[in-house]
Amino acid sequence: KNEVEQSPQNLTAQEGEFITINCSYSVGISALHWLQQHPGGGIVSLFMLSSGKKKHGRLIATINIQEKHSSLHITASHPRDSAVYICAVLYNTDKLIFGTGTRLQVFP
Amino acid sequence: EPEVTQTPSHQVTQMGQEVILRCVPISNHLYFYWYRQILGQKVEFLVSFYNNEISEKSEIFDDQFSVERPDGSNFTLKIRSTKLEDSAMYFCASTPMTVQETQYFGPGTRLLVL
Numbered sequence: 001k002n003e004v005e006q007s008p009q010n011l012t013a014q015e016g017e018f019i020t021i022n023c024s025y026s027v028g029i030s031a032l033h034w035l036q037q038h039p040g041g042g043i044v045s046l047f048m049l050s051s052g053k054k055k056h057g058r059l060i061a062t063i064n065i066q067e068k069h070s071s072l073h074i075t076a077s078h079p080r081d082s083a084v085y086i087c088a089v090l091y092n093t094d095k096l097i098f099g100t101g102t103r104l105q106v107f108p
Numbered sequence: 109e110p111e112v113t114q115t116p117s118h119q120v121t122q123m124g125q126e127v128i129l130r131c132v133p134i135s136n137h138l139y140f141y142w143y144r145q146i147l148g149q150k151v152e153f154l155v156s157f158y159n160n161e162i163s164e165k166s167e168i169f170d171d172q173f174s175v176e177r178p179d180g181s182n183f184t185l186k187i188r189s190t191k192l193e194d195s196a197m198y199f200c201a202s203t204p205m206t207v208q209e210t211q212y213f214g215p216g217t218r219l220l221v222l
Contacts, residue, residue: 030208031208033210033211035213041145041197041215041216041218042213042215042216043151043199043201043213043216044213045210045211045212045213048208048209048210048211050208086150086151088151090207090208093164094139094141094156094158094163094164094207095153095156095164095166096141096143096153096211097153098150098151098152098153099150100149100150101150
């Protein structure tokens with residue numbers, strides 16, 4: 001069964017800490033998305049990856065196709081980064097399969 | 109910056125009633141999607157739509173559900189006879205050309221079936 005596993009489920013950090021959220025999937029994919037869901041429910045796309053690494057501001061996303069694993073890193077975390085971070089993958093179809101999300105809380 | 113809009117933001121309905129959720133995707137996008145998120149659970153794919161027809165649908169998307177692009181801007185999700193378990197947040201999304209691109213999500217419609 002094509003699943004997406006994320007870890008940790010919950011994460012708390014002090015402002016300024018380096019954050020890593022992990023995502024693993026079961027078989028070959030065509031693309032992987034990292035999404036951010038705000039407390040109000042809105043979803044924002046952070047990255048779409050099919051290989052390598054992408055960086056946007058303090059956010060870095062990497063993917064290892066051989067290991068079937070992706071990581072989302074947040075450098076110099078800030079309370080406004082508090083949100084649920086969701087990994088979602090495309091398994092050669094239109095159907096995006098979502099992970100359960102990682103709830104991040106960053107305290108001042 | 110262009111954005112996906114959804115109306116209404118909240119809807120309360122009685123079990124068995126029909127509801128139509130509306131979305132206006134970004135204007136030059138070609139691929140459209142509906143997702144749902146039951147409270148406390150993960151987001152689930154419902155359907156993708158391209159070139160005026162369903163491209164793919166999940167097992168959740170049964171005969172009670174339908175999608176339509178009635179004009180050049182709106183994309184609707186209809187639930188024919190709502191059930192209690194249809195209570196969820198429904199998100200619309202769009203991508204410019206293909207499924208393998210950044211998805212732009214709408215703010216969601218929170219549906220409550222009583």
